Amino acid sequence: MRALLPFIRLFAFAKLPLILGLILMILGLASSMGLLTLSGWFLAATAIAGLGSLFNFFYPSASVRGLAIGRTVARYFEKWVTHDATFRVLANLRVQVFEKIIPLSPAVLNRYRNSELLNRLVSDVDTLDSLYLRLLAPFFSAVLVIIAMTIGLSFIHTPLALGIGMVLLLSLVLIPTTFYRLGQQFGKPLVQARATYRTQFLEFIQTQAELLLFNAENQIKAKMENTEKHWQATQEKEAKLGGFSTALSLFINGLLICAMLWFGSQADFGDDEYRAAFIALFTFAALAAFEIIMPLGATFLHIGQVIAAAERVTDIVEQQPLVEFQGEEKFEPQVRLISAKNLSFTYPESKNLALDTLTLDLEQRQKIAILGKTGSGKSTLLQLLVRNYDPNQGELLLAGKPISGYAEQTLREQFCFLTQRVYVFSDTLRQNLQFASHDKISDEKMIEVLNQVELGKLLTQPEGLDLWLGDGGRPLSGGEQRRLGIARILLNAAPILLLDEPTEGLDRETERQILRLILQHTENKTLIMVTHRLTALEQFDKICVIDEGKLIEQGDYKSLIKKEEGFFKRFVERV
Ligand code: ATP
Ligand code: MG
Numbered sequence: 300m301r302a303l304l305p306f307i308r309l310f311a312f313a314k315l316p317l318i319l320g321l322i323l324m325i326l327g328l329a330s331s332m333g334l335l336t337l338s339g340w341f342l343a344a345t346a347i348a349g350l351g352s353l354f355n356f357f358y359p360s361a362s363v364r365g366l367a368i369g370r371t372v373a374r375y376f377e378k379w380v381t382h383d384a385t386f387r388v389l390a391n392l393r394v395q396v397f398e399k400i401i402p403l404s405p406a407v408l409n410r411y412r413n414s415e416l417l418n419r420l421v422s423d424v425d426t427l428d429s430l431y432l433r434l435l436a437p438f439f440s441a442v443l444v445i446i447a448m449t450i451g452l453s454f455i456h457t458p459l460a461l462g463i464g465m466v467l468l469l470s471l472v473l474i475p476t477t478f479y480r481l482g483q484q485f486g487k488p489l490v491q492a493r494a495t496y497r498t499q500f501l502e503f504i505q506t507q508a509e510l511l512l513f514n515a516e517n518q519i520k521a522k523m524e525n526t527e528k529h530w531q532a533t534q535e536k537e538a539k540l541g542g543f544s545t546a547l548s549l550f551i552n553g554l555l556i557c558a559m560l561w562f563g564s565q566a567d568f569g570d571d572e573y574r575a576a577f578i579a580l581f582t583f584a585a586l587a588a589f590e591i592i593m594p595l596g597a598t599f600l601h602i603g604q605v606i607a608a609a610e611r612v613t614d615i616v617e618q619q620p621l622v623e624f625q626g627e628e629k630f631e632p633q634v635r636l637i638s639a640k641n642l643s644f645t646y647p648e649s650k651n652l653a654l655d656t657l658t659l660d661l662e663q664r665q666k667i668a669i670l671g672k673t674g675s676g677k678s679t680l681l682q683l684l685v686r687n688y689d690p691n692q693g694e695l696l697l698a699g700k701p702i703s704g705y706a707e708q709t710l711r712e713q714f715c716f717l718t719q720r721v722y723v724f725s726d727t728l729r730q731n732l733q734f735a736s737h738d739k740i741s742d743e744k745m746i747e748v749l750n751q752v753e754l755g756k757l758l759t760q761p762e763g764l765d766l767w768l769g770d771g772g773r774p775l776s777g778g779e780q781r782r783l784g785i786a787r788i789l790l791n792a793a794p795i796l797l798l799d800e801p802t803e804g805l806d807r808e809t810e811r812q813i814l815r816l817i818l819q820h821t822e823n824k825t826l827i828m829v830t831h832r833l834t835a836l837e838q839f840d841k842i843c844v845i846d847e848g849k850l851i852e853q854g855d856y857k858s859l860i861k862k863e864e865g866f867f868k869r870f871v872e873r874v
Contacts, residue, residue, distance in 0.1 A: 302609040313384040320381035324440040327373035332587040334366040339583025344576035385428050399616045406621040414498040419611050426608035433598045441591045459581050466555050470592050478599040485537045486603020492530035499523045544596020555585040622686050626704035633698045637661040642693035653679040655848035666826040671845035677829040681797045685716050715793035721784035725769030735787035748789045752782040777804045798828045810834050
């Protein structure tokens with residue numbers, strides 16, 4: 300239950316509408332009970348009075364009508380106000396969760412699958428809507444209405460009124476606690492099974508091509524079926540308990556009605572003529588109480604799920620970012636632009652050193668190429684430069700100041716990072732290019748750059764720059780995706796470029812052309828390029844070879860090629 304507290308506090312955000320909703324809920328419930336109670340009395344009393352009597356029909360019938368209309372109106376506005384407020388609270392919660400998620404990227408988020416994050420943000424937050432709508436508001440309005448009804452009825456017959464009140468309040472304590480306990484076992488499995496099923500289903504859709512090729516569709520289907528069976532079995536158990544709670548509520552209600560008939564028939568109402576009408580009044584009051592007791596069991600069975608959802612959302616909200624941007628240093632360019640001293644780094648949840656006491660210096664406007672076997676730590680070095688992770692040991696300086704001293708925006712403005720995998724947004728070609736720059740890029744500039752990277756053929760479609768890419772759009776080949784990445788670089792104004800294998804997967808001719816473009820673009824900029832290729836390396840100021848996280852060779856092309864037994868020399872000879 301404690302897991303719900305932060306979320307209950309969140310409702311303070313829409314305090315007034317929620318209080319108004321509660322008042323409307325109380326009015327609706329009270330009118331409903333009043334309507335049935337008064338009708339019971341009225342029908343019996345008119346039957347006793349008979350036709351032509353002096354019985355006052357006017358006030359009771361007007362009250363019945365008033366209560367019927369009041370109930371409808373209160374219900375209508377209650378649903379409107381409470382749902383509106385709840386959705387506002389949930390929207391606010393989503394924004395809060397999202398704000399917490401963004402700084403976790405990418406180090407902490409790597410631990411969660413994308414579909415899992417989506418589940419928590421959408422489905423778990425949705426589950427929390429029951430907290431007010433089905434739990435808090437109905438419970439508090441029930442308590443208040445029972446107390447008000449008991450006080451009202453006690454003016455007619457105190458012991459009977461207290462009897463009804465006691466039974467209802469007792470039910471209000473016992474049914475929720477019993478079904479809350481019984482339902483606890485289902486909360487986690489149900490929420491977990493739902494999330495797992497969605498994740499597996501998404502995976503199934505996304506990996507269709509591979510599954511078909513490897514004829515492995517049935518394996519995934521079997522996994523999904525297993526999850527589904529488990530999910531259904533838990534749902535069935537919960538539904539059975541839900542049925543039991545309804546039966547129990549009906550039973551308690553039936554008992555209460557019988558008790559009212561029995562004790563009512565023995566009670567002294569001080570008015571023998573309309574005695575039967577008073578018995579009817581109490582019996583109908585007991586009948587109306589059903590409306591309060593009925594939903595309690597199912598609601599409290601459901602709390603287990605609300606708590607499980609709350610815990611899953613809290614789990615994300617409480618994650619601490621690995622990297623925090625708190626500095627406020629100004630960037631003042633220096634000749635020695637980047638300086639790494641004895642950098643060591645191990646990825647979280649990994650034991651091996653990805654970088655091992657690596658030392659490297661880079662001057663302004665220098666172009667350096669980083670070579671090394673796969674898994675040697677090349678991409679990791681770039682990840683540390685953009686502070687996706689912080690080193691465990693050593694010092695990383697940008698323009699003479701520790702890189703952690705800069706605000707996030709200052710740092711982002713200095714670097715343009717082309718990662719190993721270029722992400723194509725499900726959006727237009729124009730938008731896929733525009734986000735590379737803060738300033739508006741003109742269509743002419745985009746077309747020029749697309750032609751430079753030989754993606755001009757994308758523009759031959761009638762949509763032009765409005766061509767839809769990514770999901771549901773024009774698929775791009777691996778090489779086209781790389782070149783889209785290069786186009787973004789050419790449109791970005793940052794002074795330091797970090798390129799992770801920009802020409803991977805391109806043919807020799809295109810590679811030469813792209814490297815020429817990159818070197819032209821970076822004439823007055825600083826460039827760090829990770830590569831497995833030899834093309835154009837003579838034009839770089841420095842070539843650094845990394846092996847097992849250590850810098851093992853550095854120098855220009857001419858000096859390294861001369862180095863006997865050197866890694867670079869062997870590499871050139873092998874290619
Ligand atoms: P490649 O040429 O294949 O791209 P690389 O030199 O860029 O290789 P890195 O990606 O820097 O290699 O990886 C260095 C080491 O760190 C490897 O052993 C890799 O398995 C490991 N590694 C990389 N990313 C992570 C991660 N997110 N979590 C844990 N270990 C990682
Ligand atoms: Mg890499």
